[in-house]
Amino acid sequence: MPDLLTLKNYIINEEKKGNLIRIKKEVKREFEIAAILDKFDDGPIVLFEKVKDFEIQVVGNVCSNRKRLYEAINATEENYHEKIYFAMENPLPCEIVQSPYFKVDPQIKIKDLPIPKHYESDASYYITSGIVIARDDEKFQNASVHRLMYIDDETFGIRIVPRHLFAMLQEAKKKGKVLNIAVCIGVHPAVLLSAALSPKYKIDHIHVANRLMNNSFHQFKCNNNVYALAESEIILEGYIDPFEEINEGPFTDLTGTADIVRKQPVVHIKKVYASKESLYQDILPARNEHFLLMGLGREVLIRKYVERITPFVNKVRLIKGGCGWLIAVVSAKKIREGDGKNIITACFAAHPSLKIAIVVDEDIDIDNIDEIFWALATRLNPAKGVMIIEDATISSLDPSSNQELSLGSKLGIDATRSLLKPYEKYKRSNIPISKEKIEELIKDVFK
Numbered sequence: 001m002p003d004l005l006t007l008k009n010y011i012i013n014e015e016k017k018g019n020l021i022r023i024k025k026e027v028k029r030e031f032e033i034a035a036i037l038d039k040f041d042d043g044p045i046v047l048f049e050k051v052k053d054f055e056i057q058v059v060g061n062v063c064s065n066r067k068r069l070y071e072a073i074n075a076t077e078e079n080y081h082e083k084i085y086f087a088m089e090n091p092l093p094c095e096i097v098q099s100p101y102f103k104v105d106p107q108i109k110i111k112d113l114p115i116p117k118h119y120e121s122d123a124s125y126y127i128t129s130g131i132v133i134a135r136d137d138e139k140f141q142n143a144s145v146h147r148l149m150y151i152d153d154e155t156f157g158i159r160i161v162p163r164h165l166f167a168m169l170q171e172a173k174k175k176g177k178v179l180n181i182a183v184c185i186g187v188h189p190a191v192l193l194s195a196a197l198s199p200k201y202k203i204d205h206i207h208v209a210n211r212l213m214n215n216s217f218h219q220f221k222c223n224n225n226v227y228a229l230a231e232s233e234i235i236l237e238g239y240i241d242p243f244e245e246i247n248e249g250p251f252t253d254l255t256g257t258a259d260i261v262r263k264q265p266v267v268h269i270k271k272v273y274a275s276k277e278s279l280y281q282d283i284l285p286a287r288n289e290h291f292l293l294m295g296l297g298r299e300v301l302i303r304k305y306v307e308r309i310t311p312f313v314n315k316v317r318l319i320k321g322g323c324g325w326l327i328a329v330v331s332a333k334k335i336r337e338g339d340g341k342n343i344i345t346a347c348f349a350a351h352p353s354l355k356i357a358i359v360v361d362e363d364i365d366i367d368n369i370d371e372i373f374w375a376l377a378t379r380l381n382p383a384k385g386v387m388i389i390e391d392a393t394i395s396s397l398d399p400s401s402n403q404e405l406s407l408g409s410k411l412g413i414d415a416t417r418s419l420l421k422p423y424e425k426y427k428r429s430n431i432p433i434s435k436e437k438i439e440e441l442i443k444d445v446f447k
Contacts, residue, residue, distance in 0.1 A: 004101055005188045005216045006231045007279055010072070011045055011059060019044050019068060026050040029058075029125070034118040037061050037284040054114040056274070060282040063189045064289035069296070072189035073212055081300045081316075083212065088199040088300075091207035094219045097230050100273050101218075108274040110153040113185075113234065116282055119252040123261075125150040126251060128283040128290075130183040131195040132158070133206065134168050134240070135226045137175070142168060143195045143205035145293070147285075148183070148267060149248050156267040157248035158240060159259075161396065164201055169265065173242035180224040181240055181267070186233025186281040191217070197297040223271060234280065235273035240265050254294065254323045256286035257399050291324020298351045302328055305350035309342045310335050314362040318351075321369070326355040326395060329372055333362040340414030344387055348410055353395035358413045361426075372415075379426055380415040387412035 003009075014020050021044045027033055029051055037060045040046050048058040063069050070076055075083045115125040127148040135141050142164045149157040160166050172179040184191075194209035206229055210217045218230040222237045229235075248264035283289050295318035303316045312333035318324050328347050334340060340359045347357035360366060360375040380386075387410075394401045394408035401408030417426040 004231055005213055006101060007186045007188055007233055007281060010188050014045055021046055023048045026052050028052050029114050029116045031117060033058055033116045033282060034284055038287060042288040051114040055276050056112065056114055056278055056280050058114050058280045058282055060284060061289055062281060063192060063293055066292060069189055069292055081303050084297060084300045085304060087208045087212040088197055090211055091203050092211040092215055093207050094210045094217050097218045097220050099220050100230050100232060100235060102275045104273050105275045108272055110269060110272060114280050115150055118285055121250050121252055121258040123149060123250055127185065128285055129281040130185050131187065132165065133182045133184060133226055133228055134165055135180050136168050140202040141204040141227060145195050147251055154269050157246045157264050158267050159248055159264055169240060169242050178239040178241050180226050181238060182222050182226040182228035183236040184229045184232040186279045187229060188231060191229060192293055193296060196293045233278040236269045237271040238267055238269040240267050252285050253397050254286055254290060254325050255397050255399065259397060260403050291320055295324035302347050302350040305346040306330055306332060306343050309339055309346055312362060315366055317366050322356065325353060326398060328354055329358045329360065329366045331360050331362055331364050331366045334416055334419060337419045340416045341387060344412035344414060352393050355394055355398060356411045358415060360415050361417055375415040379417045380413060385414035
């Protein structure tokens with residue numbers, strides 16, 4: 001089925017563009033997969049053809065490049081934010097089909113999945129690309145990406161932060177019921193990206209992906225009444241028990257440091273939908289793919305909040321040095337002198353986990369870290385442009401915060417020029433010679 005938007009078809013097309021490499025030598029799932037994905041971070045997709053003791057192949061770094069991720073959703077730098085926001089606001093239900101796109105092999109169990117161990121501090125093998133689709137009694141669904149710690153061939157520990165899935169689990173607990181789920185592994189980039197977004201509560205993120213890709217996805221009904229993505233490579237059917245908890249972690253998360261051990265709920269798996277030809281998708285934590293999938297949707301929300309202050313927003317980035325989550329840089333044109341600080345507060349409102357917000361003028365290229373620092377050096381007045389907010393909600397992943405309470409401080413930096421001075425005072429001086437003239441003058445150097 002070459003027209004289906006499956007992960008398999010996606011990487012076949014990317015290989016034709018030269019964006020995939022194949023690791024033909026046998027690798028171990030303990031650390032070796034992680035080390036090779038790290039080696040090619042922000043580069044090509046990596047397909048591991050032979051994983052020791054397993055028949056199923058592993059693929060990683062699928063969404064590790066920003067430009068490739070834009071292309072996967074038919075977007076560009078100029079319009080990705082509008083396209084994603086429109087999909088969040090206008091989800092499109094999927095066509096319902098009878099089964100996954102592949103023929104299910106009933107012999108395949110959890111023990112047959114090559115779940116990697118990524119870092120030496122990790123407590124166990126972790127599923128890192130699993131989209132947990134949960135269904136409430138009220139007949140609505142939620143889909144979100146959660147780390148799943150392997151316990152045995154039927155159970156996992158799941159890390160759940162206080163967002164939509166947490167709210168659904170609390171409701172199930174009040175009713176004295178379990179929460180039925182399906183975990184989808186190995187999906188088109190549009191689905192992974194959508195599962196990391198934050199649309200309104202009770203919106204199925206799979207429907208967001210369906211809108212994003214113009215009605216291209218399908219769902220099927222599992223035995224537990226959850227509607228899973230038919231284009232998944234692997235589906236795990238089961239439930240979360242809100243009354244059962246285990247020690248989850250340590251796990252090396254977004255910051256590259258080991259997250260703390262917490263009491264977390266338990267997932268019970270009752271059925272595996274897979275085949276020997278299925279691809280197991282892995283996301284290496286604390287690397288570019290993790291940063292992009294976590295951060296891209298937050299960039300969209302930050303931009304929407306900032307546009308309420310000034311319509312002249314050039315670019316928003318949750319930068320790599322901030323783990324794609326903790327540090328935002330906004331390039332925008334101020335209308336009023338105080339807009340810089342208002343933009344900072346808008347950033348924190350749009351993204352509560354944000355630790356540092358930096359605002360620069362529209363002439364600063366925020367994809368160039370040296371330009372950001374140049375703005376700090378030449379346009380920041382520390383006595384007026386720095387804001388510190390104490391005892392605010394912060395990411396529980398930040399080791400400098402109170403991780404148990406998700407409590408810490410936030411820093412806002414207004415590195416925009418003052419409108420009380422003429423622009424010429426802040427303008428970078430130019431050498432008035434064209435690139436063509438320079439090339440003409442130096443052409444003999446390389447002969």
